[in-house]
Amino acid sequence: MSITWTPIQKQRFQELNASEILQEMCFETQHERDRAYQEQERLLVGRGKQKLQEMLETTRRPPLSVLEQQLVEALTKKGFVQVVTPTIISKTALAKMSVSDDHPLFSQVFWLDSKRCLRPMLAPNLYTLWKDLLRLWEKPIRIFEIGTCYRKESKGSLHLNEFTMLNLTELGLPEDQRHQRLEELAALVMDTVGIDDYQLESESSVVYGDTLDVVFKGIELGSSAMGPHPLDDQWGIFDPWVGIGFGLERLLMIKEGSQNVQSMSRSLTYLSGVRLNI
Amino acid sequence: MSITWTPIQKQRFQELNASEILQEMCFETQHERDRAYQEQERLLVGRGKQKLQEMLETTRRPPLSVLEQQLVEALTKKGFVQVVTPTIISKTALAKMSVSDDHPLFSQVFWLDSKRCLRPMLAPNLYTLWKDLLRLWEKPIRIFEIGTCYRKESKGSLHLNEFTMLNLTELGLPEDQRHQRLEELAALVMDTVGIDDYQLESESSVVYGDTLDVVFKGIELGSSAMGPHPLDDQWGIFDPWVGIGFGLERLLMIKEGSQNVQSMSRSLTYLSGVRLNI
Numbered sequence: 001m002s003i004t005w006t007p008i009q010k011q012r013f014q015e016l017n018a019s020e021i022l023q024e025m026c027f028e029t030q031h032e033r034d035r036a037y038q039e040q041e042r043l044l045v046g047r048g049k050q051k052l053q054e055m056l057e058t059t060r061r062p063p064l065s066v067l068e069q070q071l072v073e074a075l076t077k078k079g080f081v082q083v084v085t086p087t088i089i090s091k092t093a094l095a096k097m098s099v100s101d102d103h104p105l106f107s108q109v110f111w112l113d114s115k116r117c118l119r120p121m122l123a124p125n126l127y128t129l130w131k132d133l134l135r136l137w138e139k140p141i142r143i144f145e146i147g148t149c150y151r152k153e154s155k156g157s158l159h160l161n162e163f164t165m166l167n168l169t170e171l172g173l174p175e176d177q178r179h180q181r182l183e184e185l186a187a188l189v190m191d192t193v194g195i196d197d198y199q200l201e202s203e204s205s206v207v208y209g210d211t212l213d214v215v216f217k218g219i220e221l222g223s224s225a226m227g228p229h230p231l232d233d234q235w236g237i238f239d240p241w242v243g244i245g246f247g248l249e250r251l252l253m254i255k256e257g258s259q260n261v262q263s264m265s266r267s268l269t270y271l272s273g274v275r276l277n278i
Numbered sequence: 279m280s281i282t283w284t285p286i287q288k289q290r291f292q293e294l295n296a297s298e299i300l301q302e303m304c305f306e307t308q309h310e311r312d313r314a315y316q317e318q319e320r321l322l323v324g325r326g327k328q329k330l331q332e333m334l335e336t337t338r339r340p341p342l343s344v345l346e347q348q349l350v351e352a353l354t355k356k357g358f359v360q361v362v363t364p365t366i367i368s369k370t371a372l373a374k375m376s377v378s379d380d381h382p383l384f385s386q387v388f389w390l391d392s393k394r395c396l397r398p399m400l401a402p403n404l405y406t407l408w409k410d411l412l413r414l415w416e417k418p419i420r421i422f423e424i425g426t427c428y429r430k431e432s433k434g435s436l437h438l439n440e441f442t443m444l445n446l447t448e449l450g451l452p453e454d455q456r457h458q459r460l461e462e463l464a465a466l467v468m469d470t471v472g473i474d475d476y477q478l479e480s481e482s483s484v485v486y487g488d489t490l491d492v493v494f495k496g497i498e499l500g501s502s503a504m505g506p507h508p509l510d511d512q513w514g515i516f517d518p519w520v521g522i523g524f525g526l527e528r529l530l531m532i533k534e535g536s537q538n539v540q541s542m543s544r545s546l547t548y549l550s551g552v553r554l555n556i
Binding site: 064 | 331342354390
């Protein structure tokens with residue numbers, strides 16, 4: 001029982017989102033393994049085709065777009081206002097997040113020229129809007145954005161160069177309610193996605209200082225921060241706040257029991273979680 | 279009656295989306311003009327604040343997101359499948375659209391490195407998906423994407439560096455139905471947006487050859503193409519097709535009677551069409 005899948009077989013199973021159990025099977029002989037591979041590959045391809053056919057006949061939308069809409073509906077219903085901001089941001093805005101040359105995140109930034117880059121996070125844009133909205137709306141200011149962010153990541157089963165971020169913020173709440181509010185916001189998002197058994201863990205973030213992470217079986221799904229915060233001065237913000245961010249592709253990976261985050265992302269090789277070379 | 283607004287007054291009125299009539303007013307004296315300016319600026323600021331308050335109390339969503347959702351609903355209902363594809367594309371994909379060094383569009387492309395750029399259009403990604411979907415679904419293949427595209431544009435009242443494109447395609451329809459189908463698709467989109475009095479005009483495009491444009495009072499709102507097309511070979515496509523593309527911000531500008539496209543775009547200075555420095 002020591003014969004495992006060949007690298008090519010293993011890669012194909014990963015593409016096809018095979019279960020972990022299937023991917024770790026062992027065999028007595030190569031012949032047995034190769035027969036099992038043919039059988040299982042055929043089943044997975046069939047399942048993929050069926051899933052694509054169902055998508056064509058029912059939702060006609062990829063899970064990423066469906067989840068985005070579900071979140072928009074849940075959050076606006078709770079009084080949060082959706083914003084859509086530029087994906088191209090200035091070096092200055094990044095520097096005001098303390099992301100400059102010597103910062104770990106800096107090397108992951110995609111630059112367009114010496115002054116502009118693709119946003120690696122939504123926070124600088126939300127800080128900018130907060131400042132204006134404080135003059136225009138009563139506190140607390142509740143805004144969120146769901147949009148593409150960009151980081152040069154070592155491609156792995158958990159990372160994407162372009163991913164979809166939800167950042168949900170509340171500015172101007174009583175300081176002693178911040179922790180409870182963050183737990184409520186995490187619950188609101190996780191309920192909407194349909195993930196129950198997550199944990200909240202404290203962690204230190206390179207950008208935000210101490211944060212509260214939303215974790216599922218060791219995988220970080222979301223990360224939160226609160227103010228007053230050392231960065232607030234830069235943005236002219238003096239009220240207490242909370243903010244929580246999630247990568248939608250990771251949420252979907254967990255929800256759909258998928259084995260790789262690529263299958264849930266903006267993609268030319270996957271549609272609706274199904275590999276298209278089937 | 280020869281005294282017009284000062285450049286600063288004029289700029290402020292543009293920011294505030296003042297009507298053309300207001301922007302072109304003339305006065306007998308500077309004193310009269312400046313009094314009118316104060317009065318009108320105050321009215322516009324008040325109207326903006328009211329609009330933001332209404333947004334906070336009703337939709338809690340910017341018009342760009344609302345329109346996107348309306349289009350998704352209308353198109354999926356008619357059997358079109360939504361796709362979400364990468365905004366970072368390869369130089370190779372761009373070259374297969376014939377957009378290479380000597381092409382007019384080439385200088386408008388934002389490059390990330392020598393091999394990758396931000397997509398200036400959705401077409402290459404949709405061509406790629408067509409090829410796979412032809413093996414998986416019955417013809418006609420009906421897909422669309424709504425997503426950000428990027429072009430270095432001379433900033434003007436009609437252009438944006440990042441804008442939201444809808445590209446709606448049907449592959450594998452009878453060749454003699456292409457013209458009629460394009461008219462139907464244009465009508466479907468324009469009905470959903472709520473613009474009646476548009477025209478269809480034939481034009482020559484640098485990328486697509488002869489096209490049919492959707493025009494409103496001289497402003498190009500949408501542009502369509504059909505195949506068989508000289509580019510199809512590159513992508514392994516041999517069936518007849520039609521495709522039609524729209525810039526969502528321009529559609530909104532017309533629908534909302536706004537004077538500048540920036541007010542409808544992904545923005546840090548506008549929310550829901552309202553300038554935030556009020």
